[in-house]
Amino acid sequence: MRQVEGTALLVTIAEDLPREPVLKVWALDKVVRKTGFPTCTSTLNIQNGRKPFPISAFAALGDLSQLAVGFANGAVTVVRGDLIHDRGTRQKTVFESEEPVTGVEFRDVARLTTLYVSTTARLLKLVISGQGQGQPARTIEDAGCGVGCMTVDERNGDVVVVREDAIYYYGIDGRGPCFAYDGPKSLVQCHEEYLAIITPPQTTSNAKSNTLRRFGGSQAEDLFNTSTFTVLDTELQIVAHSESMVSQIQTLLNLWGDLYALTLEGKILRYHEKTLEQRLEIFYQRNLFIYAINLAQKSGMDAAQQNVIFRKYGEHLYQKGDYDGAMQQYLKAIDSTEPSQVIRKYLDSQRIHNLIEYLEELHEHHRATADHTTLLLNCYAKLKDIEKLEKFIKSPGDLKFDLDTAISMCRQGGYYDQAAYLATKHGEHEIVVDILIEDSKKYSEALKYICRLDPESAYPNLMKYARVLLENCPKDTTKVFIDYYTGKYQPVLEIVPTEAPAPEAGYAHNAAQAVQNLANRIPVPFRNDAPAHQVDINPDVNDVINLDGNNLTTSTPSYTPPRPRTAFSSFVDHSNDFITFLEACLAKPDVSESDKVDLYTTLFEMYLHKANEDDGHDREEWEAKAKTLIEGKDIPIDTSNVLLLSHLADFKDGSILVREQAGLRFDIFRSYTSAKDTRGAIKALRKYGPDEPALYPAALAYFTSDSRILKEAGNELDAVLKKIDDDGLMAPLQVIQTLSSNSVATMGLIKPYLQKTIERERRDIDSNQRIISSYRAETDTKRREIDELASQSVVFQATRCARCGSPLDPPMVHFLCKHSFHQLCLNVPNEAEGEKWECPTCRPGNETIRAIVRAQGEMAGRHEVFRDALERSGDRFATVSEFFGRGVLGVPGAE
Template sequence: MALTSWKAFNFIDVSPVKLPEDSSSIFDSDLSSICTGSANLFVGTTDGFVHIVSSAFRIVRSFKAHDTGSITHMRQINDTALLVTLAEDLSNEPVLKVWALDTEKKDGGPRCLSTVSVQNARRQFPISAFAAVDDLSQVAVGFANGSVTIIRGDLIHDRGARQRIVFESEEPITGLETQTGAVTTLYISTTSRILTLVIAGRGQGQPARVLEDTGCGLGCMTLDREGGDILIAREEAIFTYGPRGRGASYAFEGPKTSIDAFRDYVALVCPPKAGTGKSDPLRKYTASPAEDIFGTTTFTLLDTDLKFIAHSEALVSPMKRIFMEWGDLFLLTTDGKIFRYREKTLQQKLEILYERNLYILAINLAQKIGIDPLQQNAIYRKYGDFLYQRGDYDTAMQQYLRAIDNTEPSQVIRKYLDTQRIHNLIEYLEELHDHGRATVDHTTLLLNCYAKLKDTSKLDSFIKAPGELKFDLETAIAMCRQGGYYEQAAYLATKHGENDMVVDILIEDSKKYAEAVEYIWRLDPEVAYHNLMKYARVLLTHCPERTAELFKVYYSGQYRPRTEVEQSSEPQEQPTSTVQSLAALLPLRYMHVGTRTQPPAETPETATDEDRVEETLPDYDIPKPRTAFSAFVDHPKEFIDFLETLVQQADLKQDAKVDLFTTLFEMYLDTAKGKKDAAEREEWETKAKKLIEGKDIPISTSNVLLLSDLSNFREGSTLVREQEGLRLDIFRSFTSAKDTQGAIKALRRYGPDEPQLYVDALTYFASSPKILEEAGDELDAVLQRINQDGLLSPLQVIQALSNNAVVTMGRVKKYLSDNIDRERKEITTNRRLITSYKSETETKQQELDHLTTQPVVFQSRRCQSCGGTLDLPTVHFLCKHSFHERCLNKLDDDAQCPVCAPTNATLRAIRQRQVDSADQHDLFKGELSRSRDRFGVVSEFFGRGIMRPQSTME
């Protein structure tokens, strides 16, 4: 057996016990046995007395236990009030008594429950060992002659006890110990063997079984109550035994006279060696200079599990008894002195180990004791610091990881940042996240480390770890984006529902615009709208078709989140893959990934469940069309397509309809204006014209006029003015724009209904030589129309043409000659009429004179009223009309001819009006100032009789 290296420490504080004067005598030579229990010390003496001693080592109680013999063995049963004493003298059989310490007799002593004389084959041999089970149902007594007697029965109630010698041998019995469990086993040690005997349970009655053919000395066997093993001390080592045989052994050479189990320690008393002792390898730990000289006895406390010596000292006086009580170990020497051995606190022991850099032993010690994990972590941290100082960074990190729960992370991180041990740093940061102790800074640092090493696999495993999130989400996404790990950032954002951030990554970082559009199309309406408007211009620049299509679908109220990845036909910088990899993370029902082909038309009978699910999705508030207009800046083609789609909707609100038609009209004109090819320009202008044709167009007149004017779209302005009846404005718009051909067209179209246009045209044609040249023969046509309709007098025409000196007399020679000829003809005609009117007037005047001066002959034969033959009485009028008197309604001085009365009344009314209006000079002047044809006004007033010659007025 190899010798184990034992480290020696001073983990025990030794102090002498000051005994009171009244109790010091019992620890002298009269003491024959000691036992402990119930926080008391029981001392048996050679005269048969039992003294109960308190923790202050004062005698609490004494009683006479045995009349004869010395009390050689005692035991207090299981911290109860039962005490077993065994006294012997060689002349009689040993006597065993059981005492009830809580019951007193009349004399004040405890009551003896039972008394048994122990049988032995040969009386002259003393008792060498004693053991009892916890319930006192069996007691074993070993003798120096090699026999063991078992006493069975109810010793507490004294209901009879049976004795039997269960073992006999040639070797003296050196120790007895009982072990209870499924069976009760009695361990027997002799000077040459170790045996077990079942005294209760299965196997009872069978002979003792030999565990080992090597025994031990007297006092060299004890029971480790905490571990349950039997400890045997031999010269070469310490051995452990169980029911099945020998267990672990611990090499510790040297003679031994006593072994005891104290807490986690084994207490050994080692007498001086027979030789000089210089060859003992443990001499340096167990011996002192005085021991080398005088060969003194040593007392040692061993921790057999951790292989160290907790205490070792040379005893000045030989050991007499060892006992444990009140949490300490006590040693009684032969000179009656007692020494207390108290274990140091854990912290004190750890400090001792720290001083010697024995951190592994400190850790093992702490684990064995089972201290708080936080206290253990402090040891790991110290050990890690020690290893770090030595440059063993990997092992130090292992210790820091074990102490991670109560270690300030910055202390460790700073160390490894300084030494640039990035792999160790990653390991520590990962553990921080696993323990949920990572902060935003820790996540940032870890991701930076991954990025520095370009370790994509570790980064993936970190962010895709199952279970709850172990890091700050926003920080992780931000760091992945900064490091260029866009797929990982998108994965995190998608997995945790940060859809806005996914779109940001696809567009701003990955530049995967088509995938961004597809991703937006898979979101809920509100989220999709937010992202669409945020990146509309960017997406329209790179994916105009798909983005415009999304706009049309959304603003027409037909938007539904897609459940399939649709392959875009637009070119991309990178292949489409992100949406496919993220599709499974989207919280959409019936989600699946694939490339969509054009599906066949479905009837209600063939519609799938997925289609029905989509149809039942909740509606969303359709935004006003104008909110999308700004997004289409620099994208007129897509904008026009968007507008044309929306204007076809039947349920448009009035305000939306106005916005759409007005904007579409503007876009048509703007596109036409930018076309160089006349045919293309005319095509777009035709589209614009169709929007403003007809009645009840949504575009206001002012907007049409403004937009048409800005785009030089004359047809638009013309069409609106036509609809509003503003023909003069149409013509003037052409003249103001110097558009002679347009003015001519307008004149030909609107002139018949608006004669004033010919007057305006005359002025316009005569405004400049260029315009006159462009007008050509149209001037003659205008002059002819003015002349035919009498719109201007020749003098007014001459005045209008003479303003700019553009039209020469030769240019209007024909007009002037025609007018002169016409005027001459009118003068001739007027003169002829005047002559005729004068002749008629003279004739009328003669008739009046004849009627007033000459008799009148009436020759009418019939009545002008009834047509009958005239008979008396008859009435004749000067107008040569005759009537029966009876045919006239009224006949007086003012009677009038019924035939001529209406004509006469009309003439009188005309004459009266002329008289009444003879003084309305202001009206004449006003009309004259407002009219360009002043001669016409004069003629009209003369015709109405308002103006008449002075003689007439008089």
């Protein structure tokens, strides 16, 4: 009985001797309603000659296109056709032998179908489809197997045959691996990577067994008739499961990923594989770590999980005292093991050789820390392993240890040449210079070493140790500074002939001294306390460290000299050398303007500093140099700096020269704006603005020249606009033109100023409109009065004198202004009747008007006053309007 995988079809073969066996195909998903049984889709009688024999073996391809049936008479019949749809089949006896057939299995690979046939005496194969079809069966091995003792491994198509001595695998090329497993076998079945074997009950005839059967009855019989069910993992060569079965197993089935066993009692047992973690745990409990490792590798576990097994195995071996074996496991798990755990164990057990092995592997895997490097060097020192120490320090390829730690250990041991070798080998120029200066105190050699470096490497080393070098080698160091900052620096390349090292004085001897010094730092029971001797450095290192070579070459520099001001701080307490450096930098052609400002200002300051230090003639000489420096033409020294330095140094000549310069206040403000010093510009504006109104328009233009400057100015722009508006320093149109020269100032920024200006102009316009309207109304009133006086009679109704207040009586005088007086109160004689009389009450106002008219007439001829007013005016149109109102164009006289 076979089930077609992936379908609901079941193939069965039934035999009822002496009739021919009957093969049927059942559709399990199609049930007959009347009977409730599956539908039989195909029926076929299997032919085996004239005499019927029992079926001993059966096999089928997965698609039922071919079936093989083996019989006890040694014949094998192959059925081909479409059994699923019952479209006809063909049968053919492909093999006949004298031995009964015990098993048949198909191997279908690459369009080649091979049928394996086993008998009681042989194992054969024949091609039934593909290249080689029709050829007679070929004997693979002259040994057969029992019924049910042959199966096929679905994973690779190999045929598995179990015999009493071993388990054999057969591939397309013949016999493959075999595994010894003694004992009789009655049934075999492959389940994934496992092999399930049934061992039949063992028969016995001794007297003791017979006695037990006689007295035990059926229970004792069952005990002696038990079979063994064993599951093997042939790859790991382990027994995965084994148990004794009272009820013998009739068949084994692979279904739904599990293994099922059908017993003679009709019971079905399911066997499910444990998880990988459970299987590993079983190995751990039994200390079978090798099997656990093999299982993990076979299962495809990642390296981190395998390392856990290696670590457990190593701990097991360490507890057993197998330190070397444990170390091998720790080395395998080094990538995921905390190094401190292993190191602590081997330190406690004083297994220095193993510890060195582990520390070296840490460095190989680039997992070593500074502490690991230190410990490894200490271990080398304890064991006096000169060869390994030299190999470690001179290891080729990528750096496998912490360079700083190794150099530090050599320096602490007093072997600066070895430390310099490591630093030089790995291009640590700064450390080499540090060793020469801080440890060896070889300042001149350190400076020469710096001079051999390329400009990019020489600069940071020169700047770092500039003060120390100036203190010990002032002239040479100043010269190096001048060459570097004037663009004349050229690295000096030293060529030292290579000589073979002497056997006793080679690097191994130097390393021995280094080991001895390292050993002095740790307690070693077997350490030799003999004093160390001074040794020469390896010739390879001498290429860098030996500074007394004779062969020198130069190379063309390709660098941009830094700004001179970066070196100023290095010359503290070295004023003479500093002045030499500044003068040399100024002598260089094509000095940038910004550098000129720094150099001239600093040189001026140093001249004054030297003048204060010296007395007498030297003081006068330094002051003369300072005065000459600031008197020169086009000297870019800020006047405010000159004034400040002169004041601090009590240099009166400098203060006088600064004060003699015209427009000092405005120039100070401009110096702040040129340097983009917004705070300084604001400070100068607040200080000098009240006396220099022209600073405010300049400040307005500066604040709006750049967005960054505008942000730094903050509310100061509003103050400047208010000042300009209040004092009338600029017309609104001029302010707008200044602000519109770039896109820095926005409308939102000057909106308050514009609103205020527009509102003020509107108020002035409204006020002027009101004045004009009042003047027009008054003029119309006066004109009407004049017309009435000229064309109509006037009725005087006053009854009292406007001067004395008494009732009017003749003689009396009436004026057209409606004022009436006694003639006596006017104090006018009678002979003046012909003259024009004027009302005494209105006379003061009339005199004022006549004076204004006379003044306007005089102003019409004074053109120089008009021109002067125009030149001083900020709003000339308003000035012209004002003079036009004053009668510049001429007015008629009025009396």
